[in-house]
Amino acid sequence: MSSRKLCPRCGASRRIVRQHRWLSDGTIVQAKNPDHRMIFIENENINAAFGIIEEILGMSIERIITEAKRRATFDFVDHVIPGIVKAVVQKVGVRPVIRNITALGQVMGYGMLELSGLRRVHDEGDYATISTRDLYSLPLFCGDLAGSFNAIDRREVGISYREIGPGEYEITAHIKPHPLELMERLKPIPYTHKPGDIELERCPACGGPQALSEYQWDLERGIIVNRTNGRRMVFIGPSTIDTIIQELENELGETIPEVVIEAQRRFVVSGFYSPQEAATEEIFRNTLAIRGLGNLREMTWGENRLYVRLENPCLYLVMVGLILGLFELVAGREGQPRWELKEDGDLEVEVSAKA
Template sequence: MAGSRPCHVCAVPRRISRSLTWNPEGTITETRDPEHRMILADVEGINQLFGNIENLIGISIQNMLTESKARATREFTRKLLRGWKRQVVRRAGLGLVIKRMGGLARSFGYGDLEVLHVDWRNNRIEWRLRDPYSVPLMCGDLRGATEAVKDVVGTVEAEPEGENTYIVRGRLSPPPSGMEERLTAPAARVKRGDITYRRCPDCGVPLRVSGFAWDPDCGIIRDGRTGARYAFIGPASIQAVFDELASELGESIPEAVVEAQRMRVASLDFEPWRGFALEKFRDLLGVMGFGNLVSLESSPDRFTARIENAALPLVIAGTAAGALEAFTGRRATTEWTVTPDGDLELQVTA
């Protein structure tokens, strides 16, 4: 498990510094696929957000999350397996891919992964997940990787086995649902940025990342100060679900996403953030991969901001509203616009 070895200076796993790049534009990207963007997200928060959205709109989005994540993971895996690598992997079998994927998944905070049974004659495979960061998203990861290696389409179903443990059964070659083709996030243009990070002199990751603690056996990342669990997640597949919901259910969906996030964040403790200056907010947003905060004006009951290269802008807007509500004790209202070139312009008032 060489990839799980920590840097001797900052203690961040070597696999993280090899796999991810923190850019001055406020983005985190896969080193081998710079178009594949990642964010460092609060696991409980992202799952609570999904639940709040379902409660507000009255339908489940679990299948959409799995379909969208499967597409993103399949495309990412295929890019990694171009040419001779693809032939080697196909001959070596899915077991090699799953083993390597399991190591990467643990480093990214996805939980533990175990292959239980493979039966290619009947096109079936079973996994056990322990402490998954998100059941629907992890199911999408497994399905997408399988489809990329075997050149098939498939479905996956998760069944609880015990506390925080699930059996996932995959079946290959069913008729495609058609949903996955619609869940395609538009290509995003990235503006150049000038964020500079204090970096580890040995592995190069921002030193702020060393504030997180990795459990390489369980596949869990925790904030060293709060104990909250985090994971590196691709935002494009989540944004594609938001876009598909909006196309199916109308313009109320963006407001529902913002409201769902406001509900969650308003209950949190943001007192330590009161003394943050612009540069600290900017640094934090960039380290988490959510974008480049280029302007911020604030007063006790109002602030305006502009964020370039914003990831999940509706989630950022809801977070801002919930944070101001937590500060003031008054319900916050939010106005936001995503410009044609991808800037999030935001105004929040309490």
């Protein structure tokens, strides 16, 4: 029963708690690969920000999103699956591994995922089809599927999909007969890990953050929602989003940082977030920590001014847009941001009211 997969005390997914660590420095890391950061973030924020970026640029960024997620998922799955399992897969088959990965995707909030077709005889016609419902993101999941098969089958993969109903897709990985070429690994994002002193209250049963009790896991549908406001949440690696931003900048030029900041600002001032979520420094610090977004060291409000210093940040441009939008929500005035990623890795953001 799915209820057995949830902590009886706080209701969090046992697997999520077992495979991740919430650290005192404001970060979440993969238990088996502490260099791999994760974040727990509102799903609508991700999709809306991508949509606004496309609107500003006047072009689709789906290809860039999918490719960045493929590479990030390859790194993630390659660490999650033990070497002995990879060897067995080559001889026995991939069904058990696929089911394990789709189950992991569901506890991470990616939607309902089910293997609905598989052909694996090591020729040009090999494929695997996943039926999905309520996907967290179509382009991101296409990257998830391609990266997963790169990792478990060690072969090149192409992706196609078709919509079969409202919110339902069949996504097919076309597995090529030739071995996976030496893949350029994602260049590590230089996230810092300064020691911190954040003490999240822990669930006495599972050991995860007690704050996870504020969220409900629907394991059948693969959805995590905030019990209070109904927002859908997902676990995702911040390096995916930061890599997407890097690739956009590489292809489209140096205006991309301003575009990303503006996209996040527009989303925040649309009213999705409440100023009460950052009403005090302590509240905002805990809000960021449970999401793995870093360790808030300072938040100072002045007359028509907001200053924030964040240790161990990720999603730098998104955070600048978040802080800018927060200022405009509270002050009721347009803001002008100045920000800097310091040599020690701290992110400093100062927003002043426009004259």
